[in-house]
Amino acid sequence: MTADATRNPATPPSPRWSDDAVIYQIYPRSFADGDGDGVGDLRGVLDRLSHIVDLGVDAIWLSPFYPSPQNDAGYDVADYVDVDPLFGTLADFDELVARAHSAGIRIIVDLVPNHTSSEHPWFQAALAAEAGDPARDLYVIRPGREDGEAPPNNWTSVFGGPAWTRLPGSDEWYLHIFDPTQPDLDWSNPAVHEAFADILRFWLDRGVDGFRVDVAHGLVKAEGLPDHVPALGPDGAPVPASEPTAASPYFDQEGVHEIYREWRRILDAHPGERILVAEAWVEPLERLFRYVRADEMDQAFNFAFLMTGWDAVGLARAIEDTFAAAAEVGAAPTWVLSNHDTVRHTSRFGVAEPPPHQRGIGPDDPQPDLALGRRRASAMALIELGLPGSAYLYQGDELGLPEHTNLPAAVRHDPVFARSGGAELGRDGARTPYPWAASAPNLGFGTPAGTDTWLPQPETHAALARDAQEAAADSMLHLYRGLLRTRRELGLGRGVFAWHPVHDPERGLIAFTVGTETGPVLVAANLSADPIALPEATGRTLLAASSPAAWDGRALSGESAVWVALA
Incomplete structure (x- = not known):
């Protein structure tokens, strides 16, 4: 690798605000509890908005807050154009948008277009309809094989088990690439396109600045829904279809790009610069960056960078490949170290063998060296925030929060844990409530003493609480503030990269x-x-x-x- 092997492209002709934005992910149920019921909410975000302003980020990405039975922490949506009472009201949302905008912070909301909740009125209508009724055409519902006794094909769920469930009293089955409570929509149906166009316009009219698109690579399935023929890994074993390295008949199909061209036209018809962000677990990077061609989305999460870990050779390759792939389509790169779906990087960097994507770290696993992990996390923050492009922070990154590695089975919520029979611990360890005050009940989360938070907080978080770090000049919190201030003052996000x-x-x-x-x-x-x-x-x-x-x-x-x- 030569010293001048890679340079990022010249500044695009029309740079967007997002090209160098630092975007802060809020997982609402775990950020701050405004009504004392043990679950975070939009009122809690409003109460703590000054923390985000002081940190110095450019935008907030809100994970789902829509009405939902919460079988998958809100990624099972029952109504796309409202707020779940668990999180507040549309008035709370409007106030958050207004107050954030007045502070110079933009708002990005999560959109979940691959599937709905099984309790969504659309799916309830499909269940009540007879075979051949257009109500069923909104979902991927197909006749089973073997006279309806076997599913239509051999696809498996990302969360474990089969990807098909039989409709009651029918020879037809419905597809759910994730949990059975999350039936997949059929994007070959124009009615689905029309419904989501209306959903986009609803939130754009309320002032949102963009959408993070969940499972952006999964909306379109291979024509004819063929059986999945597993790719083989280096060891000769089949690679699960859920892995980004595996060619899958239900991920990264060509037809998905036309959907985002439609959405691009909708966003561009609204005033201001509204953005689309792809959550697409796609490899190699050249295929990932096809999602951010000029007439499609604006950004795609850089999971190649996230998953590389504490590995200088791999990290250099990920950086180099990212700039090269971004240059091919004239897009800005993104950089991310953690999110709500991954083990927190402070813990990943503190173990010899980081766990796979959804495996998690449990009480029976080798425990992270937290001092080592925090030291490495500090160094990686300088890399992430020093690179030109856009950077994503997950709530708690600025405190160096570790994973909760001692969660008992009885308190776990993630469907990955249940669907895999406990073989996959799931993502709860990265989702515990934020520690605001070291000595307050429930670490200042807002839940009163005597009331449990929705997930328990690890004891290690007390020493890392925001108020404790505010008082320590050499804390991770002050490091992040300094990094973001310096990055903004010098314009590092729009600078020219060279080894x-x-x-x-x-x-x-x-x-x-x-x-x-x-x-x-x-x-x-x-x-x-x-x-x-x-x-x-x-x-x-x-x-x-x-x-x-x-x-x-x-x-x-x-x-x-x-x-x-x-x-």
């Missing part, structure tokens, strides 16, 4: 420069355990992690990083 001559991932050194209007900034991260001399890094130190002592102007300590304004 620095000392870049040497084989030794564990990630080093690149970002050209800005005020001069180049060096971002150097030592992913090895030993110090590495950087005699070329002469200039003004901007920020260092994991501690100021990690960088003395000559050598960078192991597992640390630095930003230097080069002389």
